[in-house]
Amino acid sequence: MKNPLLKTMKIGFIGAGNMTQALVKGMVESKEIRPDHIMVSNRTQGKLLKLAEQFQVQTRAHNQEIIAECDVVIIAVKPQDFxxxxxxxxxxxxxxxxxxxxxxxxxxxxxxxxxxxxxxVRLMPNTPSIIGRGVIGFMSPDEDEGFVSSLMDDLFGGLGYVMKVDNEDQFEALMISCSSGTGFVFEMMMYWQDWIAERGFADDVSRKMTIETFLGAALLAAQSEGIEIEELQSRVTSKKGVTAAGLTSMRELEIERGLRISFEKAAMRSKEISRTQK
Structure with a gap:
């Protein structure tokens, strides 16, 4: 059940970048929050005008106004600008x-x-939130945990899967696997598309084949409740077959190790940023 206070709450954003635009879109389309109860400030006017025109939200010239007027203040700026x-x-x-x-x-x-x-509250959406298929993780030390969790679901449920994490280590893991991880998946998709195009397919066809392969595999996994991903893989892999040959090569090349190193490198960078902010 939605929190009845949600209809009266005023939600403010400091920063009007891509993630703010995605969050505002999800809130407005959920119809749980009135557009005129959403306020946004930004250093420059261009993005504010776009948001106001597209979603009929209110804009403010100064961050101070957001803090003074809003029940929920979302600070949506880069770490170096915080x-x-x-x-x-x-x-x-x-x-x-x-x-x-x-x-x-x-x-x-x-x-x-x-x-x-x-x-x-710390919140980490990923870019698929723009299309309502995001992973939105949050953590809060607030003692009234039930209220905060319920509010996060109400505010951001329209953007995808909202989940609470217990500590900073889990938050970092969620950020790297789901937020940075989206970029890692796109990197793999580029390799996929390039290989297909090299075999004579048009670029648009190569792109479509790549997207449908990744999307189809993900949807199949999502709709195969109770079946491990390893089992789904085994169902398309016959002994000494084509798929098995490719998987053997991937394992010999230690693709898993390469991915794990990439995750750890991202984690190291996250810790470097954290140290500069203390």
Whole structure:
């Protein structure tokens, strides 16, 4: 059941980038939040005008106005811009406000130093949220965990799968596997498309073949409840067959090891960003 307070809450965004646009789209299309209850500020006017025209949300010239007017404040800026966006404003949050940070690499101890009041939440959507197929992870130390969890589901459920994580390590793993991981999947898709195109297929056909292969495999897994992915793979792999030959080569080339190293490199970079924010 949706929180009845949702209809009266005012939701504010500091920053109007791609993720803000995706979140606003999901909120407006859910019809649970009135567009005129959504407010957005940004350093430049272009993106604000686009949001106002497309979704009929309100815009504000200053970040301070977002903090003063909204029950939920979503800070949707890059980590390196976080402190600048809140410069001179950190004491203006109130205890009742939900303050959501989308900034990757800024852990809770750093957030609490910059925002000493308010009910803090870290949130990490990934780009498929734009089409309602995202993974949206969040964590919060708030004692009223049930309220926060319910609110996150209500606010972001229209964008995909909303899940709570228990600690910073899990949050980092979710960010790398689902947010950065989307980029890793696109990298593999580019290799796929290039190989097909090299065999004489037109670029648009190669792209379509690649997308449908990845999409079909993902949907098959999603609709095969109770069946492990390994079992689904075995169903398309006959002994000494074509698929088996390719899989053997992938394993000999240690594709898994390469992917794991990529994940760990991303994790190392995340920790580097965290250290610069403390």
């Amino acid at each position: 402190s600048t966006a809140l410069e001179g404003l950190t004491g203006q949050f109130s205890d009742h406000q939900i303050v959501i940070s989308l900034a990757a690499g800024i852990p809770f101890d750093s957030l609490e130093k910059q925002i000493p009041t308010g009910r803090l």
